[in-house]
Amino acid sequence: MLQQNQALEEANRTAETLLHASAQFASMMEQDQVVDTMFLQMRLLVEYDIAAVYTLESPEWIALRATWQEGRSQAAEPGSVVGINPQEFPALLRVIDQQKSHSIADTLQQARPFHHLEANSPRGWLGIPLAAGGKVIGLCEIGRFQPTAFSQDQVRLAEGIASQAAVALQNAQRYEQVRESRAQLKTLTRKIVEVQERERRWVAVELHENLVQKIAAILMKIRYLGDKLDQNESVCPGFDDIDRELSFVFEDLRKMAINLRPVILDTSGLSAAIRSELARLRDNHHLRTDFSESGRLKRIPKEMEITLYRIVQEALANVTQHARAAQVGVSLVQTENRAIMLIEDDGVGFSLNKLDQSTCLGLIGMRERAEMIGGTLAVESSPGEGTMIRVSVPLPESGAAEG
Incomplete structure (x- = not known):
């Protein structure tokens, strides 16, 4: 037993x-x-x-x-x-x-x-x-x-x-x-984005420093000639048409250069670039906009500035295309070791379980950009309640080189 x-x-x-x-x-x-x-x-x-x-x-x-x-x-x-x-x-x-x-x-x-x-x-x-x-x-x-x-x-x-x-x-x-x-794919994606940004910067500089300046010079000459010939009624209307059409071309090229790579991002930093983007949104789409920032308020590494700016661009493009919003706001908070950015609108919102393809791809692209610099991106939205996008990225330790 x-x-x-x-x-x-x-x-x-x-x-x-x-x-x-x-x-x-x-x-x-x-x-x-x-x-x-x-x-x-x-x-x-x-x-x-x-x-x-x-x-x-x-x-x-x-x-x-x-x-x-x-x-x-x-x-x-x-x-x-x-x-x-x-x-x-x-x-x-x-x-x-x-x-x-x-x-x-x-x-x-x-x-x-x-x-x-x-x-x-x-x-x-x-x-x-x-x-x-x-x-x-x-x-x-x-x-x-x-x-x-x-x-x-x-x-x-x-x-x-x-x-x-x-x-x-x-x-x-x-x-x-x-x-x-996944790590290899992330590295490859990061390199592709870096190449894209270099190309964008080069094209933007070429547009702004070369083509836009030449068109500006042509416009000045046309207006000068128009002033000289303003007594000739048969000639002046033609000059006015050329002036108007070249002005449209000039403005389109200027906007294209800004969208490719805003000079203000390199010269004045992320906050100034976001303010400029919101001003453009306010002027072109008649939205109420707001921007706030708090924390240490220092320039962050250039790669992070570019990435966060591209996320803002994509988010604001979604607002104008899908949200039917009246107001949009961006806030940027910097602590000693993180940068946190919020993008909020009061639009129609959407169900996170029922995304159309363009919205889904846009969110995936923004999330991948955030992850490339070690950050995270979260989305909060529901029908009729607007949308909030929260991006959080780690900052280098104090004393590290900043962009």
């Missing part, structure tokens, strides 16, 4: 350990966390002195990702992962090829070399495949420094932990791949 109770208690402890391990693995997205947890949970069920985890990179290469010894785990340093050819170590190769655990009671009886860490090689050894989705993605080995025959129960328990860890490890690998891809 006593033995039955002890066996039942042991079975309950084992079940609790497996359930606890499952819950832990389910919440993990980092490979190192998964491996550490596997070492700890496996040792609660099977005693060992040394352990290691490998990931299968190719049929000719497995990578040593982490080891466990003397009560602690050690992950391989990035850029210094040890690569091993399993073809040179039959015990490792057998576990991978057969996708089955393999136990050796005394490795000294095996052909040499048995282990890539020959000086620290275990005597009793157990290799367990790490398989997920019917595919081996690596293997785990545990060992004792004394000859040890791992029992079938111990093998089964180790496999129970390893099977859960393998799924978590595969998920962590996929998450890491997605994260790396």
